Amino acid sequence: MRSITVIGLILLGSAAALTQPMPAAPADPAPPPVQPPGLVTAMDTPNDAGNSISVDWRPSPDEAQGLVEGYVVYRSESAEAPESLWTRVGYVPYGLNQSRDQSVPENGMDFFYRVRVVSRLGASAVSQASNPARSSEQWYNSMRTNALIASLLFVAIVVYFITMAQKGQHLFVRRIAGLSAVEEAVGRATEMGRPILFVPGLSSISDVATIAALNILGQVAKKTAEYDTPLLVPNRDPVVYTVAQEVVKEAYSEIGRPDAYNHDSVFYLTDSQMGFASGVDGIMTRERPATNFFMGMFWAESLILAETGAATGAIQIAGTDAIHQLPFFITACDYTLIGEELYAASAYLARDPKLLGTLKGQDWSKALIVLLLVAGLALSLINPGVRGFILNILTVG
Amino acid sequence: MKILEKMSSIDRRVIFLLVALAVIIPLVANIGLPSRPGKYTIEMYGFIDRLPAKSQPLLIDATYSPSMMPELQPMLKAILRHCFARKVRVMLMTLDPNGPALCEAALREVAPEYNAVYGEDYVFLGFKPGSSAVIMAIGENVRQAFPADNYGKPLSEFPMMADVRNYADIPLVVSIAGSAITQGWVIYAGTRYHASVGAGCTAVSTADYYPFLQSGQLVGLLNGMKGASEYEWLNQRNGYSTARREAGKGMDAVSIVHLLLMLFIVLGNIGYLAGRRAAQKQ
Amino acid sequence: MRRQIPLMLVLVLGIFFFIQFFVPSRLSTNIYQVSLQWLILISAFAIVLAIGSLVNHHLLKIKRRREHWPYSYATLAGLVVMSLLGILGRFPGLGLLDEIYYRLYLFVQAPMDAAMFAILAFYMASASYRAFRARSKEALLLLVSGFFIMLGVIPLGALIWDRIPDIAEWIMMVPNMAAKRGILFGVGLGITATSLKIILGIERSWLGGGGK
Numbered sequence: 018m019r020s021i022t023v024i025g026l027i028l029l030g031s032a033a034a035l036t037q038p039m040p041a042a043p044a045d046p047a048p049p050p051v052q053p054p055g056l057v058t059a060m061d062t063p064n065d066a067g068n069s070i071s072v073d074w075r076p077s078p079d080e081a082q083g084l085v086e087g088y089v090v091y092r093s094e095s096a097e098a099p100e101s102l103w104t105r106v107g108y109v110p111y112g113l114n115q116s117r118d119q120s121v122p123e124n125g126m127d128f129f130y131r132v133r134v135v136s137r138l139g140a141s142a143v144s145q146a147s148n149p150a151r152s153s154e155q156w157y158n159s160m161r162t163n164a165l166i167a168s169l170l171f172v173a174i175v176v177y178f179i180t181m182a183q184k185g186q187h188l189f190v191r192r193i194a195g196l197s198a199v200e201e202a203v204g205r206a207t208e209m210g211r212p213i214l215f216v217p218g219l220s221s222i223s224d225v226a227t228i229a230a231l232n233i234l235g236q237v238a239k240k241t242a243e244y245d246t247p248l249l250v251p252n253r254d255p256v257v258y259t260v261a262q263e264v265v266k267e268a269y270s271e272i273g274r275p276d277a278y279n280h281d282s283v284f285y286l287t288d289s290q291m292g293f294a295s296g297v298d299g300i301m302t303r304e305r306p307a308t309n310f311f312m313g314m315f316w317a318e319s320l321i322l323a324e325t326g327a328a329t330g331a332i333q334i335a336g337t338d339a340i341h342q343l344p345f346f347i348t349a350c351d352y353t354l355i356g357e358e359l360y361a362a363s364a365y366l367a368r369d370p371k372l373l374g375t376l377k378g379q380d381w382s383k384a385l386i387v388l389l390l391v392a393g394l395a396l397s398l399i400n401p402g403v404r405g406f407i408l409n410i411l412t413v414g
Numbered sequence: 415m416k417i418l419e420k421m422s423s424i425d426r427r428v429i430f431l432l433v434a435l436a437v438i439i440p441l442v443a444n445i446g447l448p449s450r451p452g453k454y455t456i457e458m459y460g461f462i463d464r465l466p467a468k469s470q471p472l473l474i475d476a477t478y479s480p481s482m483m484p485e486l487q488p489m490l491k492a493i494l495r496h497c498f499a500r501k502v503r504v505m506l507m508t509l510d511p512n513g514p515a516l517c518e519a520a521l522r523e524v525a526p527e528y529n530a531v532y533g534e535d536y537v538f539l540g541f542k543p544g545s546s547a548v549i550m551a552i553g554e555n556v557r558q559a560f561p562a563d564n565y566g567k568p569l570s571e572f573p574m575m576a577d578v579r580n581y582a583d584i585p586l587v588v589s590i591a592g593s594a595i596t597q598g599w600v601i602y603a604g605t606r607y608h609a610s611v612g613a614g615c616t617a618v619s620t621a622d623y624y625p626f627l628q629s630g631q632l633v634g635l636l637n638g639m640k641g642a643s644e645y646e647w648l649n650q651r652n653g654y655s656t657a658r659r660e661a662g663k664g665m666d667a668v669s670i671v672h673l674l675l676m677l678f679i680v681l682g683n684i685g686y687l688a689g690r691r692a693a694q695k696q
Numbered sequence: 697m698r699r700q701i702p703l704m705l706v707l708v709l710g711i712f713f714f715i716q717f718f719v720p721s722r723l724s725t726n727i728y729q730v731s732l733q734w735l736i737l738i739s740a741f742a743i744v745l746a747i748g749s750l751v752n753h754h755l756l757k758i759k760r761r762r763e764h765w766p767y768s769y770a771t772l773a774g775l776v777v778m779s780l781l782g783i784l785g786r787f788p789g790l791g792l793l794d795e796i797y798y799r800l801y802l803f804v805q806a807p808m809d810a811a812m813f814a815i816l817a818f819y820m821a822s823a824s825y826r827a828f829r830a831r832s833k834e835a836l837l838l839l840v841s842g843f844f845i846m847l848g849v850i851p852l853g854a855l856i857w858d859r860i861p862d863i864a865e866w867i868m869m870v871p872n873m874a875a876k877r878g879i880l881f882g883v884g885l886g887i888t889a890t891s892l893k894i895i896l897g898i899e900r901s902w903l904g905g906g907g908k
Contacts, residue, residue, distance in 0.1 A: 064720050065720050066720050066721055066722040066724075066725050067721075067722055086582060108554050110553065110580075110581075110582070110606070110607050110608060111608075112608060113606070137582075154720070154721045154722050155720050155721065156719055156720075156721050157718060157719065157720075158718050158719070158720045161717065161718050164717075164718075165718055168714070168888075171885075171888060171889075171892075172892060175889065175892060179898065223735070225886075225887040225890050225891060226887075228890060228894065228902060229886075229890055231901070231902050232890075232899060232901035232902055233901070234901075235901035235902060235903075236901055252746070255739060255742035255743045255745065255746035256738065256739055256742040258742070258745070258746050258749060259742050259745055259746075260902070263903075264901070264902060264903070267903055281752075281753060281756060283749075284749050284750070284753045285745075285746035285747070285749040285750050285753075286750070287750075289805075289809065290809075291808075291809040291812035291813055292808075292809070292812075294812055295808075295812050303763065303764060317813065317816060320816060320819045320820060320823060321812070321815055321816055321819060324819040324822065324823060328426070338879075338883040338886070338887075340876050340879055340880070343879075345823065347827075348823045348824075348826065348827040349819075349823055355879065356879040356880075356882045356883045356886065357879075357882030357883055357885065357886035359886065360883075360886030360887065360889060360890045361886065363899060363901045364893075364899075367901065369898075371898045372893065372898060372899060375889050375892065375893050375898065376889075378889065379885045379886065379889045382885055383881060383882065383885055386881060386885075422829075424825065426822040429818070429821050429822045429825060430818045430821070430822070433817060433818050433821045434818070437817070447851060447852065448851065448852075448855055449851040450851055450854045450855055450858075452854070452861060480802075480806050480810075481806075481809065481810065481813070617849065621868055621869070624865070624869060640849060640850070640851065643851070644851075665850070665851065668850060669850040669851060669852055671817065671821070672846045672847075672849070672850050673850075673852070674821070675820075675821055675824055675825075675846065676843060676846060676847075678821065678824070678825040679824060679825060679828040679839070679842075679843075681825075682825050682826070682828065682829060683828070683829060683830050683839070686829045686830070686831075687830070
C-alpha cells in the first residue's frame with residue numbers, strides 16, 4: 018500500500034530532486050512549509066562504553082498526514098550556537114523518533130541537539146534545542162542482570178552437585194548406548210587389525226561442539242593407546258588440528274605409551290567442505306577402518322560421510338548438536354549421540370564423579386527451565402497481558 | 415512371496431542408477447510436468463505485476479555464490495524477464511563477492527531478449543562489502559552506498575536514476591540470497607526504512623522466512639527451485655517469456671526423484687511386511 | 697607444570713571473559729576486540745602448521761611408497777600450483793596467472809565440489825529407502841509425515857490435493873519445530889556446562905587427561 022502511495026506521488030511528478038535532506042534550498046515554486054518536531058530530549062545512552070547520547074523527539078504534526086520524509090539530527094556545544102556550528106550526526110526516516118549519536122567527542126561534556134524535519138516536497142523546519150546531555154561510560158550492563166542471575170544460579174546448581182558427588186553420593190546416569198559401545202568398537206578394531214577413524218567435526222575451535230568432540234577424542238585415544246590400535250584423525254580446521262594433535266599425544270603419554278603415538282595419525286586435510294568429505298571418504302574406502310567416530314559439528318556432508326562408512330561395513334558412532342544432520346546420522350550410523358548427549362559423553366566415558374555431578378546439575382537446570390516454561394505459559398493463558406512482561410524479563414540487552 | 419521379501423533389500427547400486435536416470439531424463443527430455451504456483455509466489459508476482467511501466471526502479475539484491483546457482487539463478491532471470499517484459503526498471507546489486515559474475519551472466523542472457531537498454535531500463539550497481547551497513551546506507555541515499563555502477567560510471571549519469579534517492583523511491587526490494595542477509599533486508603530496509611521487501615531463498619532455508627510472511631514483513635517468497643519454476647510458469651502463462659523454463663526442468667527432475675523415493679519407500683515397506691509375515695508363519 | 701599453566705590460563709581468561717560480558721566500558725570492549733584479533737593471528741599461524749602437516753603426510757607417503765602413493769603427487773602439485781597462481785596473479789603484469797587461477801577455480805574446483813555435493817541425492821535415496829520402515833506405530837507416523845513433506849515440496853503435491861502443501865508446512869512449523877526446540881534447550885545447557893567444566897578445570901580431556 019505504501020509503495021503504491023510512493024509511486025502515486027512520483028507519477029504526480031511531485032518528487033523534487035532532493036538528493037540531500039539538508040536545510041531548505043530555494044525552490045521554485047516554494048514547497049509548502051512543514052511543522053517542526055516537538056520537544057527534543059537528549060540523554061546518555063545507558064549500558065555502553067561512553068561517547069554516545071540518545072536523542073528522541075515528538076514527531077512533526079505533519080507526519081500523520083504522510084508529508085514527512087525523515088528527520089536530520091544535529092549536535093552542538095551550545096544551544097544558541099549559529100547554524101554553522103551545528104554538526105549533522107544522524108538521519109532517520111519517518112516513523113522513527115529516536116536516534117543515537119555514537120560519535121560524541123568527549124564524555125562528561127554538555128552537548129545540545131536539534132532535529133530538522135524534511136518534508137517529501139523538499140521543505141524543512143528545525144526544532145528547539147534539546148536539554149544538555151553528557152555521555153558517560155558504564156561499568157555494569159543492567160540489561161544483562163537476568164543473564165547474570167541465570168548464570169549464577171546454574172553455576173550454583175552445578176557446584177552443589179559436584180560437591181555431592183565428591184562426598185561420595187551415588188549419581189545415577191542413564192545408559193547411553195552409543196557411549197557404552199565405545200569400548201566394544203575399539204576392541205573390534207583391535208581384533209580385526211584395522212584402524213579407528215575419528216572426525217572431530219568440521220567447525221572451528223570456537224564451537225563448543227568441537228571442544229566436546231576433542232574431549233571424546235581424548236578418551237578414545239586412551240583406549241587406542243591401551244589396545245595399540247591405529248588411530249586416524251583427519252582435520253578441516255587448522256587450529257582444531259593442532260589441538261587434536263596435543264590431545265592424542267597427551268592421551269598416549271597418560272596411558273604410559275608415548276612411544277606408541279604416531280605423529281602422522283592426526284593430520285590436516287583441507288579447508289574445503291566437500292574436499293574434506295571426499296578426502297575422508299577416500300580414507301574410509303582405502304584404509305577400511307573398523308570403527309568410525311563422527312563427533313562435533315557437521316553440515317551437508319554428514320550423510321556423505323556416514324553412508325560411505327556404512328558401505329565399508331564399519332561400526333559407526335556419531336554425535337552432533339546440528340539438529341538438521343541428526344536424521345542422517347541416525348539413519349546411517351549404528352549409534353548417534355543426540356544434542357546434549359555429545360556434551361555428556363566425556364563425563365560418561367571418564368566416570369569421574371565431578372564430571373557426573375555437572376550432568377546432574379544440567380538435568381536439574383533443565384527441569385527448572387521446563388517449570389518456568391509451564392508457569393509462563395499458564396500465566397499468559399490466564400492473563401495475556403503478562404506475556405509482554407515475561408518476554409521483557411527474558412530479553413538480554 | 416520371495417519376490418516381495420526381496421523388495422526390502424534392493425541393491426544400493428540399483429537405487430543409484432535409477433536416481434541418476436530420474437535426474438538425467440527430465441533434464442534431457444521435455445517432460446513439462448504441470449505446475450501450480452504457491453500462494454507466496456503469486457503474491458510476489460502480483461506485486462511486481464502491479465507496478466506501472468517506466469516507474470521508479472525496483473532493487474534486486476542477488477547475494478549468492480555459484481553453489482546455489484541451480485536454485486537461485488533461474489529465480490533472478492525469471493524476475494528480470496518479468497520486469498523487462500513489462501518495462502519495469504531494475505537496479506541490480508550483490509553483497510557477495512562471487513555475485514557480480516553471476517549477475518552479469520543473467521543480465522547478458524536476459525536483457526537482449528527484451529532489447530532492454532542499460533542505463534534506461536536497468537543498472538547494475540555491482541558488489542559492495544558490508545552487508546547490513548550497505549542496506550542501511552541505501553536507506554539514507556543509494557549514492558552513498560553505490561556512488562558509481564559496476565563499471566565505474568557515476569549513478570548521476572543514468573536518466574533512470576535521476577529521482578532515486580533511497581527506499582522511499584524504490585517500490586520493491588527483492589532479496590535473492592543463499593544466506594541470512596534476507597533478514598537484514600527485512601529488518602533494516604523493511605522495518606527501519608519502510609521498504610516493501612520480497613525474497614527468494616534456497617528450499618532448505620524457506621522455513622526461516624515463514625514468520626516474516628506471517629507478520630507481513632515480506633510481500634512474497636520464492637521457495638527454491640520450486641518458487642523459480644512457478645515464477646517461470648506465470649511468466650509464460652502471461653506471455654512475458656518464451657524462454658526455456660530452466661527451473662521448470664530442474665523441478666521436473668526434483669519431482670520425479672521425489673516420486674521415485676516414495677516408490678522405494680513403499681517397496682521397502684512391502685518387503686519388510688512380507689518378511690515379517692513370513693517370519694511369523696515360521 | 698605443563699598442565700598447570702594451561703589450566704590456570706583457562707581459569708583466569710574464562711572468568712575474565714564471563715565478567716567482560718557484563719561490563720560495557722571502553723577498556724572492557726577494547727580487550728574483547730584485541731582478543732578477537734589474537735584469535736585471527738593464532739589461526740594464521742595454525743594454517744602454517746596445518747599445511748606443514750599436509751605436506752609432511754604426503755611426502756612421507758611418497759618416501760615410504762605406501763599404497764596409492766602416486767596420488768600424493770597430485771595433492772602436492774595442486775597445493776603448489778594454486779598457491780603460486782593465487783599469489784603471483786596479484787602482481788601487476790601477471791594478470792594472466794590470475795585468470796588461470798580463476799578458471800581453474802571455476803572449471804575444476806567448483807564442479808568437483810558440486811559433484812561431491814550432488815552425491816548427497818543418491819545417498820539420501822538409499823538412506824531413506826532403508827530407514828523409512830513402518831516397524832512401529834511411531835515409525836508409521838513418521839513415514840506418513842515424510843510422505844506429506846515430500847509431496848508438499850513438489851508441484852504434483854498441490855495437484856493431487858491443494859491442502860498438501862499446507863499440511864507439509866504445518867508439520868514443519870509445529871511438531872518439527874517443537875522437537876527441535878526441545879533438543880536445543882539441552883544443547884544450550886550442554887554448551888554452558890561444558891564451558892563451565894573447562895573453566896573450572898574439572899574437564900581435562902582436551903589436555904589429554906581423564907578428569908584426574
